[in-house]
Amino acid sequence: MAVEIFKEKYRSQVREVVLGATKEEGGTRAKTVKVGGQTALPFLHFEGENPNRPVVAMEVWDIVPEEWPANLKGYFEDVYDDAAAWAKKCVEEYGADLIAVRFKGADPDGKDASAEDCVATLKKVLEAVDVPLIVYGCGKTEKDSKVISALAEAAAGENLLLGVAEQENYKIVASAAMAHKHSVIAQSPIDINIAKQLNILIAEMSTPLLDRIIIDPTVAALGYGLEYSYSIMERARFGALQGDRMLAMPCIANVGQEVWVKKEAHISEEEMPEWGGQVERSLAWEAATAMALLQSGIDILVMRHPEAVKKIKSHVDELMQDNS
Amino acid sequence: MGLTGLEIFKHLPKTNCKECGFPTCLAFAMALANGKTSLDLCPDVSDQAKEALSSAAAPPIRLVKVGAGENVLEMGDETEIFRHDKRFNHPTAITIAVNDNEDIEAKVEAINQLAFDHVGQHYEADMVALVNASGDAASFKAAAEKAAAKTEKNFTLISADPAAMEAALEVLAARKPLLYAADKDNYEKMTELAKAKGCALVVKGENLDELADLVEKIVALGHRELVLDSGSRETSKVLADLTQFRRQSVKKKFRTFGYPAITFTTKDDPQEELLQAGAYIAKYASIVVMKTTQKEVHLPLMSWRANLYTDPQKPVAVEPGLHIVGEVDENSPVYCTTNFSLTYFLVEGEVDTTRIPSYILSVDTGGISVLTGYADNKFTGETIAKAIKECGLEEKVKHRKIVIPGAVAVLKGKLEDESGWEVLVGPRESSGIPQFAKAQFA
Numbered sequence: 138m139a140v141e142i143f144k145e146k147y148r149s150q151v152r153e154v155v156l157g158a159t160k161e162e163g164g165t166r167a168k169t170v171k172v173g174g175q176t177a178l179p180f181l182h183f184e185g186e187n188p189n190r191p192v193v194a195m196e197v198w199d200i201v202p203e204e205w206p207a208n209l210k211g212y213f214e215d216v217y218d219d220a221a222a223w224a225k226k227c228v229e230e231y232g233a234d235l236i237a238v239r240f241k242g243a244d245p246d247g248k249d250a251s252a253e254d255c256v257a258t259l260k261k262v263l264e265a266v267d268v269p270l271i272v273y274g275c276g277k278t279e280k281d282s283k284v285i286s287a288l289a290e291a292a293a294g295e296n297l298l299l300g301v302a303e304q305e306n307y308k309i310v311a312s313a314a315m316a317h318k319h320s321v322i323a324q325s326p327i328d329i330n331i332a333k334q335l336n337i338l339i340a341e342m343s344t345p346l347l348d349r350i351i352i353d354p355t356v357a358a359l360g361y362g363l364e365y366s367y368s369i370m371e372r373a374r375f376g377a378l379q380g381d382r383m384l385a386m387p388c389i390a391n392v393g394q395e396v397w398v399k400k401e402a403h404i405s406e407e408e409m410p411e412w413g414g415q416v417e418r419s420l421a422w423e424a425a426t427a428m429a430l431l432q433s434g435i436d437i438l439v440m441r442h443p444e445a446v447k448k449i450k451s452h453v454d455e456l457m458q459d460n461s
Numbered sequence: 462m463g464l465t466g467l468e469i470f471k472h473l474p475k476t477n478c479k480e481c482g483f484p485t486c487l488a489f490a491m492a493l494a495n496g497k498t499s500l501d502l503c504p505d506v507s508d509q510a511k512e513a514l515s516s517a518a519a520p521p522i523r524l525v526k527v528g529a530g531e532n533v534l535e536m537g538d539e540t541e542i543f544r545h546d547k548r549f550n551h552p553t554a555i556t557i558a559v560n561d562n563e564d565i566e567a568k569v570e571a572i573n574q575l576a577f578d579h580v581g582q583h584y585e586a587d588m589v590a591l592v593n594a595s596g597d598a599a600s601f602k603a604a605a606e607k608a609a610a611k612t613e614k615n616f617t618l619i620s621a622d623p624a625a626m627e628a629a630l631e632v633l634a635a636r637k638p639l640l641y642a643a644d645k646d647n648y649e650k651m652t653e654l655a656k657a658k659g660c661a662l663v664v665k666g667e668n669l670d671e672l673a674d675l676v677e678k679i680v681a682l683g684h685r686e687l688v689l690d691s692g693s694r695e696t697s698k699v700l701a702d703l704t705q706f707r708r709q710s711v712k713k714k715f716r717t718f719g720y721p722a723i724t725f726t727t728k729d730d731p732q733e734e735l736l737q738a739g740a741y742i743a744k745y746a747s748i749v750v751m752k753t754t755q756k757e758v759h760l761p762l763m764s765w766r767a768n769l770y771t772d773p774q775k776p777v778a779v780e781p782g783l784h785i786v787g788e789v790d791e792n793s794p795v796y797c798t799t800n801f802s803l804t805y806f807l808v809e810g811e812v813d814t815t816r817i818p819s820y821i822l823s824v825d826t827g828g829i830s831v832l833t834g835y836a837d838n839k840f841t842g843e844t845i846a847k848a849i850k851e852c853g854l855e856e857k858v859k860h861r862k863i864v865i866p867g868a869v870a871v872l873k874g875k876l877e878d879e880s881g882w883e884v885l886v887g888p889r890e891s892s893g894i895p896q897f898a899k900a901q902f903a
Contacts, residue, residue: 140670180697372543412756413755417758425739429765448736457697
């Protein structure tokens with residue numbers, strides 16, 4: 138019997154967003170990275186297009202990541218006091234598609250690096266690697282407004298992905314993106330209505346910016362609420378395909394940041410023999426969190442462990458194989 | 462039931478005898494249509510009518526069972542494409558393969574050891590898949606004997622040879638294993654065996670077309686306890702096939718694909734197996750057969766399975782009351798939060814990181830989060846004060862200081878009044894607890 142393949146019919150598609158800019162486009166990247174553009178649910182190649190594979194950004198800090206467990210820190214021991222060298226290693230040795238620079242050093246309760254210091258670091262990283270960059274502040278709103286504005290201005294034309302615009306605080310980051318031709322991460326707290334509302338607010342500032350937004354729905358680690366993020370993503374992606382233009386953006390997930398602070402990534406086998414060895418377990422925790430989010434439609438994974446990155450990229454190769 | 466009242470009414474005796482408790486057969490039919498009563502209450506409904514009504518009311522994906530006694534594994538009976546539309550019902554059975562020509566006892570014991578307590582839940586591997594790798598019926602039977610003695614778990618028997626299958630069944634029939642598999646060459650014998658022993662049977666096709674044909678032939682032979690294998694083994698193709706099974710049965714009511722689905726990992730590296738299996742779990746697999754018994758990958762895999770199959774409408778809650786982290790004494794800090802599982806375990810994890818033994822008072826908010834609980838008047842000065850009194854904290858600690866989540870700092874005054882305790886306003890995010898504890902309690 139000839140089974141008729143059930144192909145869902147969609148009304149619309151996910152927007153395609155370009156990250157980075159080449160010399161012709163006003164930047165210095167060797168090539169740009171495109172995300173989004175899907176016309177069907179994740180990896181269902183038999184009923185639509187998945188023109189851009191999900192990509193992995195590796196996280197680099199502007200200070201030494203003291204709290205990272207030894208098995209993770211070990212990979213970067215030779216470079217983690219030099220963000221540029223660290224970024225270079227991630228691209229050349231570990232295959233990062235993008236670099237996400239997190240300016241933790243700017244934290245007023247920590248090193249309190251100035252906006253100028255951050256700019257200097259960014260310039261070194263821009264010089265060291267030729268992949269598109271994502272930039273995050275330290276998580277303290279007031280300081281980040283200064284830092285992100287300064288970074289955006291200093292790297293005008295590079296089409297950085299600026300993190301983050303939130304519902305309560307989006308104007309500064311959105312303006313910086315508008316003024317200096319960058320893209321924006323629009324972050325919402327595991328709430329699909331806020332995600333949509335934020336995009337509407339940004340659109341009110343600048344309609345063209347709608348094609349330069351990446352949604353961050355906020356992801357929770359495996360075991361700590363991952364399914365909430367997963368379902369928000371599924372709803373948003375399905376909504377996008379059914380015609381909701383305010384949810385039709387590619388999406389980003391801060392996997393590394395969520396996973397590596399959890400008990401499962403740290404606790405030793407001595408303390409918890411039933412859970413096996415910390416080295417394999419922590420790697421598995423990050424990879425599994427990323428795997429689940431890929432199924433829900435995440436386009437950019439921000440990750441830390443080089444082995445997890447490798448496994449996930451290989452997994453993506455398989456998922457991108459045609460199944461028509 | 463999926464039928465309308467009128468459609469059901471056509472099959473009823475129309476005597477209005479009132480035995481069912483309804484005034485007329487039509488009223489009874491309407492109630493049946495709304496799932497408000499049971500067809501059993503009608504004394505005169507014909508067997509023909511029962512058959513017609515039950516098959517129309519049957520779930521789009523059949524409920525298929527493996528095992529007997531206390532240890533029955535249920536699969537199928539799913540109705541959703543997305544978990545957020547309602548929920549997924551029967552978590553994927555994680556199954557580990559054991560070859561009949563390897564060290565059976567060691568491998569089965571390793572499977573038995575895959576048991577974890579994690580964020581208040583308990584996870585285990587579900588089935589042992591015994592593989593007739595030797596190709597020999599006697600070896601298969603001997604392996605079945607060894608394996609059966611070593612575990613209480615359910616079995617899947619993997620052999621293409623009906624004779625070998627029959628031999629293993631001499632040992633395991635009473636435990637109602639899943640039989641893998643009927644294919645185009647052996648389906649008549651396999652179906653006969655499955656029917657005779659009352660076992661569920663996997664149907665394997667080279668592709669979807671061949672599979673559909675085979676399912677219909679087997680159903681015509683009178684066996685419906687089936688599980689589907691589309692024959693694909695490449696990750697992307699398996700996902701596409703699983704999607705077809707789910708969509709066709711749920712959306713098109715295509716009964717031929719209305720059965721649970723089995724998948725197999727192909728990777729040798731346990732970390733890669735984890736990703737492959739995890740994707741299959743996400744996309745509707747009822748069973749995933751794996752090779753690895755490595756704890757480090759099974760804990761996250763089972764955690765993912767539990768997360769995916771959580772009912773979105775009934776978030777998991779923890780036992781309210783006093784919880785202990787570490788070797789507490791009368792001077793240990795006291796934190797409070799709600800009994801929403803996610804909230805509680807985030808707080809517990811961070812408190813654990815502080816390395817300062819502490820108490821956590823989990824206030825009963827009906828399992829909802831801090832902010833929702835506050836908005837709903839379940840997490841208030843009064844409810845927290847009451848919880849303090851009820852859990853006997855005042856006998857356990859000398860001090861009278863309690864830390865509340867920063868998000869509900871507004872409760873400080875009222876809670877102090879109600880409880881007589883001093884309230885410390887903690888960080889807004891649980892991730893701030895380590896720094897807070899260092900400043901306050903170190």
